[in-house]
Amino acid sequence: MDQSQATYYTKSNQLNRYLEQLREEMHRAKRELLEKEAHLAFIKQTANGLQKAYEDIQTVYNLSQNIIRFRKKKQIIKELIQAITQLLPLEAAAFLMYDKALDQFSIVSDYQLNDRFSEYVRKHQNFAYYRWALNEKRPIVLPETFRIQGRGEDEISVILIPVVQRDITIGVVDAFTRKTPEEYTQRDFDLLTILANFTAIAIENSQLYENMELKTEAMTNMKNYLTNVLEYMSNGVLVTDSHGKIQLINKVAENLLNLQGMDPIGNSILEVLPDAAGAKLYEMVKKVLSSNKKATDEIEVETESGKTVPVGIQCNQLLDENNRVKGVIFALQDLTETYELMKLRKIDKLKDQLISNISHELRTPLSAIKSFSEILLNYDEENEETKREFLTIINNESDRLTRLINNILDLSKLESGTAQWSLEPLEVTTIIDNAVDSVQSLLVKKQLKVVKEFPDRQPQVFGDRDKLTQVIVNLLSNAIKFSPDGSTIRITVEIHTRDNKEFVKIGVHDEGPGIPDKYLESIFDKFGQVVQSEDENKPSGTGLGLTISREIINHLGGKIWAESPRGAGASFFVELPVIPENAEDVDNAFHDEPVTVVQNEQECRQKKKRTGEGKHVAKKAKNPDH
Numbered sequence: 001m002d003q004s005q006a007t008y009y010t011k012s013n014q015l016n017r018y019l020e021q022l023r024e025e026m027h028r029a030k031r032e033l034l035e036k037e038a039h040l041a042f043i044k045q046t047a048n049g050l051q052k053a054y055e056d057i058q059t060v061y062n063l064s065q066n067i068i069r070f071r072k073k074k075q076i077i078k079e080l081i082q083a084i085t086q087l088l089p090l091e092a093a094a095f096l097m098y099d100k101a102l103d104q105f106s107i108v109s110d111y112q113l114n115d116r117f118s119e120y121v122r123k124h125q126n127f128a129y130y131r132w133a134l135n136e137k138r139p140i141v142l143p144e145t146f147r148i149q150g151r152g153e154d155e156i157s158v159i160l161i162p163v164v165q166r167d168i169t170i171g172v173v174d175a176f177t178r179k180t181p182e183e184y185t186q187r188d189f190d191l192l193t194i195l196a197n198f199t200a201i202a203i204e205n206s207q208l209y210e211n212m213e214l215k216t217e218a219m220t221n222m223k224n225y226l227t228n229v230l231e232y233m234s235n236g237v238l239v240t241d242s243h244g245k246i247q248l249i250n251k252v253a254e255n256l257l258n259l260q261g262m263d264p265i266g267n268s269i270l271e272v273l274p275d276a277a278g279a280k281l282y283e284m285v286k287k288v289l290s291s292n293k294k295a296t297d298e299i300e301v302e303t304e305s306g307k308t309v310p311v312g313i314q315c316n317q318l319l320d321e322n323n324r325v326k327g328v329i330f331a332l333q334d335l336t337e338t339y340e341l342m343k344l345r346k347i348d349k350l351k352d353q354l355i356s357n358i359s360h361e362l363r364t365p366l367s368a369i370k371s372f373s374e375i376l377l378n379y380d381e382e383n384e385e386t387k388r389e390f391l392t393i394i395n396n397e398s399d400r401l402t403r404l405i406n407n408i409l410d411l412s413k414l415e416s417g418t419a420q421w422s423l424e425p426l427e428v429t430t431i432i433d434n435a436v437d438s439v440q441s442l443l444v445k446k447q448l449k450v451v452k453e454f455p456d457r458q459p460q461v462f463g464d465r466d467k468l469t470q471v472i473v474n475l476l477s478n479a480i481k482f483s484p485d486g487s488t489i490r491i492t493v494e495i496h497t498r499d500n501k502e503f504v505k506i507g508v509h510d511e512g513p514g515i516p517d518k519y520l521e522s523i524f525d526k527f528g529q530v531v532q533s534e535d536e537n538k539p540s541g542t543g544l545g546l547t548i549s550r551e552i553i554n555h556l557g558g559k560i561w562a563e564s565p566r567g568a569g570a571s572f573f574v575e576l577p578v579i580p581e582n583a584e585d586v587d588n589a590f591h592d593e594p595v596t597v598v599q600n601e602q603e604c605r606q607k608k609k610r611t612g613e614g615k616h617v618a619k620k621a622k623n624p625d626h
Contacts (some may be wrong), residue, residue: 043449073206074535077109080199089178092117098173130172133160139192141181156177161192234330243268245283256311256332285328310335365401369394371441389545415496421464435472442480451494459504461576467552474545475508475572482512502578515564
């Protein structure tokens with residue numbers, strides 16, 4: 001190879017190496033370009049993602065602001081559902097509020113919820129899906145999908161969105177969307193969770209606002225109410241602190257204490273009431289604060305016209321919400337009308353007692369007169385002796401009726417302590433016989449038998465014949481009323497000695513249902529009657545017979561009571577002092593006994609002298625009421 005050829009090959013090799021290097025540089029540049037293009041694409045993709053995230057955040061922020069700007073719970077829930085429609089292709093939705101007290105869910109708002117969707121909501125609730133979502137505290141997509149007729153071919157899926165924030169459980173959104181379970185992204189879950197959290201906070205705040213508004217309204221209403229009550233109540237109200245300084249007073253209290261035209265707030269009671277009334281109020285403040293007990297008293301306040309007004313006072317400690325003593329509260333009442341009303345009621349009560357007693361006491365003699373009169377009207381036989389007997393009974397009952405009327409009209413005097421009785425020695429057995437005759441028609445009507453158990457000695461007592469007969473008649477009438485038909489009524493008379501004095505005890509025993517122990521005392525009260533059970537009707541009568549009997553026996557220096565062993569009927573007992581047989585014993589026995597002055601003492605002496613019943617003379621009672 002010559003010189004020229006060698007040179008050619010050398011240059012050719014150099015050129016090839018140069019071209020090879022150039023190709024490598026081009027491949028490297030191309031790779032770098034592709035890498036830069038990929039990097040630019042990644043940067044662009046990241047920028048788009050950031051832009052999308054920013055837009056999502058901005059969307060959620062705007063939606064959240066729309067939610068939290070409302071204070072009404074229903075409007076907040078409505079805005080939440082509206083916000084979900086902007087994030088998901090929402091077909092229908094329902095918001096179910098959770099009631100912790102009842103532990104149940106209830107629909108409070110919905111979006112296009114027809115009957116078919118409502119059916120699915122009920123199924124979800126029955127399957128406890130909502131509790132599952134609340135426990136997870138995150139949106140949950142149910143696996144099943146379905147199609148709604150008339151809504152196209154789109155599949156409908158269900159997503160449950162719990163509305164919770166920390167330990168606050170509000171409820172669940174049951175949303176139906178045109179998305180399959182696979183189409184949901186983490187972005188959807190994150191945005192829905194943010195919206196749900198904002199909603200929970202907004203609803204909690206709305207409840208706080210609502211409670212605050214209610215409390216403010218309640219406090220305002222209560223203040224107005226108390227102000228109106230204080231100003232328009234009939235009693236006066238006065239409040240002081242623990243030092244006796246007036247903190248509150250209404251108009252009624254100002255008028256009662258004669259403080260018109262003054263400003264007593266902040267001043268001491270002793271400053272505004274420098275008289276005895278103020279001193280008593282101040283003492284009551286100290287007493288209540290030291291004793292922790294309420295106090296009651298009365299004061300007299302002189303008005304501008306010089307009239308003295310009685311004022312009743314009740315006071316007690318005033319406590320704050322922590323039961324600490326803040327002062328004393330007084331309730332003041334004008335007692336002028338109260339005292340007048342008490343007088344009127346007393347007079348009215350005496351009138352009612354008089355009328356009731358008249359109607360009660362006239363029943364027995366009128367019944368006897370009516371019964372024998374009816375017999376005479378229907379009596380065809382010409383038996384003069386029988387007619388005369390009936391007429392005699394009618395005449396006797398008429399006389400007794402007249403005496404009863406006179407005695408009943410004297411009941412008002414008895415209550416006032418000015419009544420006078422006709423006292424004389426009486427045989428107890430004779431009084432009992434007369435009483436039995438008076439109720440003979442009642443005994444015959446019920447076919448009752450009367451058994452008398454008298455002692456050999458006929459005891460005498462010092463009393464009023466008609467009134468003592470009235471007592472026995474009352475006891476017999478009571479026994480007849482409660483005795484079964486055909487049963488027996490026993491009348492016993494016993495003599496016993498106590499403290500060197502003799503007493504006669506009269507007993508009337510029936511075979512009726514008896515008297516419960518709780519009624520043994522109250523039956524002697526006015527209008528006191530025994531009712532064995534709630535289903536039983538109240539017994540007939542006015543309920544005054546035993547009351548009158550007790551008053552009569554008490555005036556005669558004796559006592560009356562009832563006993564009722566279980567299953568053995570009822571027994572009423574009257575105990576009276578027996579008149580001793582000699583005159584000295586009479587004086588000694590009755591020296592300390594309260595007896596009423598006889599209306600005609602001379603007539604009583606003449607009667608006793610004619611009958612030879614003793615030489616006892618009535619003495620004036622030590623008790624001025626008799």
